[in-house]
Amino acid sequence: MKDGSMQYRYENFGGIIAGQDPPFLAYVDRDYMRQLGLKGSSLWETADESIGLLSAPTEVHFSITNRCSAGCDHCYMEAGQADDNELDTDTFKKALDVLAEMKVFHVALGGGDALERNDLFEVAAYAREKGIVPNLTISGINLTDDIARQMHGIFGQVNVSVDGLGSHYGIFRGKDLFAHADKALDRLTREGVSTGINCVLGRENFEMLEDLFAYASEKKLNEIEFLGLKPSGRGRHVYMQQRTTDAQNAALTPKLAELSEKYGITAKIDCSFVPMLCYHNPPREVLESMATYGCEAGNVLLGARSDGSISGCSFLPDSGISIFDLPDKYGDPQTFSIFRDWTSKAPQPCCDCDYLDICKGGCHGVAQFVSGSFEMPDPDCPFVVDHLNKDSSDG
Ligand code: SF4
Ligand code: SF4
Structure with missing residues (x-):
């Protein structure tokens, strides 16, 4: 895993690199990994280069x-x-x-x-x-x-x-x-x-x-x-x-x-x-x-x-x-x-939210506690609050 002061691991989309001085952790594509002299792994055999489930937690x-x-x-x-x-x-x-x-x-x-x-x-x-x-x-x-x-x-x-x-x-x-x-x-x-x-x-x-x-x-x-x-x-x-x-x-x-x-x-x-x-x-x-x-x-x-x-x-x-x-x-x-x-399976308003793939519906722990289900959107998200307020004012 170690390469000098930089650490890395392969992922289907390329890899993840990290360093300590200064501290950083970045997701990079396959070309960037190659530029670092890293030749690739079996994870690159797929045509899917999207960022989804990682090979392990970071x-x-x-x-x-x-x-x-x-x-x-x-x-x-x-x-x-x-x-x-x-x-x-x-x-x-x-x-x-x-x-x-x-x-x-x-x-x-x-x-x-x-x-x-x-x-x-x-x-x-x-x-x-x-x-x-x-x-x-x-x-x-x-x-x-x-x-x-x-x-x-x-x-x-x-x-x-x-x-x-x-x-x-x-x-x-x-x-x-x-x-x-x-x-x-x-x-x-x-x-x-x-x-x-x-x-x-x-x-x-x-x-x-x-x-x-x-x-x-x-x-x-x-x-x-x-x-x-x-x-x-x-x-x-x-x-x-x-x-x-x-x-x-x-x-x-x-x-x-x-x-x-x-x-x-x-x-x-x-x-x-x-x-x-x-x-x-x-x-x-x-x-x-x-x-x-x-x-x-x-x-x-x-x-x-x-x-x-x-x-x-x-x-x-x-x-x-x-x-x-x-x-x-x-x-x-x-x-x-x-x-x-x-x-x-995101419900409204998350399914129409531009940030769904980044945010992933907010805190599911909060949703479960407040709404009784992990499947509900985070009730503390301001978009969710606006959505609920709009629904109630629409009557
Ligand atoms: S919780 Fe809020 S910011 Fe996150 S996906 Fe749902 S609507 Fe978007
Ligand atoms: S459940 Fe809440 S605290 Fe846990 S990872 Fe998700 S957003 Fe973070």
């Missing part, structure tokens, strides 16, 4: 432990106690062997609190050795100067969860751990670790976005990644009261663009906010060139729990597949078919 979100002493109110993993059958170090390494064999590019290690596992560095170093870049998300509670020092060169990116500043930090969490997160960001930047913020966005902290950008700029952070609140785990109990409003969803993209420019901080959004981006009619080529995608559960992205069970993404139910069976099951047409085949 990224796996791996909860390395479900242990967490913070116990936040909105935790999508319902973290607290360790999972029964949490993988031990050797078995975790074997799981990474499986992902390396499938040529997965990134693992996003998280929890629970990944720092509550004392073999975190051993496992992360093993991922590196296997050509997989480990990234990490932490609350900051257990980060010491010494641990921050060790992170340099191991993790591609370490993000600290910060949903708001000062007393607003605990909007979803139900507790104020801001001082820990603040100290963790200082420790990481001091050690030269590529560092950013993960911010779960809901209706209350939406109004404080500018404060967060100003803070990130002052701390000289790389990025803020905005994650939609998810109705999974304990998040189910707060979702309906705390999710962003329809007006905020419609205003999200211009607001992030304005603040990103003003403060010189990269603003990223997670897959669940892609409908809010599409609503502003961005050129498709730009989205494609930046590998922007909506719901890629079960294809580009997989979730894995600390017992090795796999789901379409971290917010979706257990698929019943173990990570050790993934190489056999991944290509099976039945595997994750409800998500992979969603666009072929």
Whole structure:
């Protein structure tokens, strides 16, 4: 997989290339792969060069432990106690062997609190050795100067969860751990670790976005990644009261663009906010060139729990597949078919949407929670809201 500092794997349309300095991941066609001196594989024997089901995910979100002493109110993993059958170090390494064999590019290690596992560095170093870049998300509670020092060169990116500043930090969490997160960001930047913020966005902290950008700029952070609140785990109990409003969803993209420019901080959004981006009619080529995608559960992205069970993404139910069976099951047409085949049966308004093949109907986890079915469109998409409002005003 390695070619100098660049990594690659073949796909029917050409391949996927990735690098670390600067970090990038790009889908390229067969000609581009040839220009890189890569001669091709049996995947190129087909005339179909469309981008559909990949040969493997590019990224796996791996909860390395479900242990967490913070116990936040909105935790999508319902973290607290360790999972029964949490993988031990050797078995975790074997799981990474499986992902390396499938040529997965990134693992996003998280929890629970990944720092509550004392073999975190051993496992992360093993991922590196296997050509997989480990990234990490932490609350900051257990980060010491010494641990921050060790992170340099191991993790591609370490993000600290910060949903708001000062007393607003605990909007979803139900507790104020801001001082820990603040100290963790200082420790990481001091050690030269590529560092950013993960911010779960809901209706209350939406109004404080500018404060967060100003803070990130002052701390000289790389990025803020905005994650939609998810109705999974304990998040189910707060979702309906705390999710962003329809007006905020419609205003999200211009607001992030304005603040990103003003403060010189990269603003990223997670897959669940892609409908809010599409609503502003961005050129498709730009989205494609930046590998922007909506719901890629079960294809580009997989979730894995600390017992090795796999789901379409971290917010979706257990698929019943173990990570050790993934190489056999991944290509099976039945595997994750409800998500992979969603666009072929998309209802209105998604079936007429110009962005359907990019967005893929928004967050199916949200749709299932709010509407009772994975087959419904995402009710938080502003196009869907407009469509429903039009239907009701048409009487
Ligand atoms: S209408 Fe459907 S496909 Fe289009 S942006 Fe909204 S959720 Fe995505
Ligand atoms: S269901 Fe899809 S859009 Fe929602 S979080 Fe999972 S991958 Fe993202």
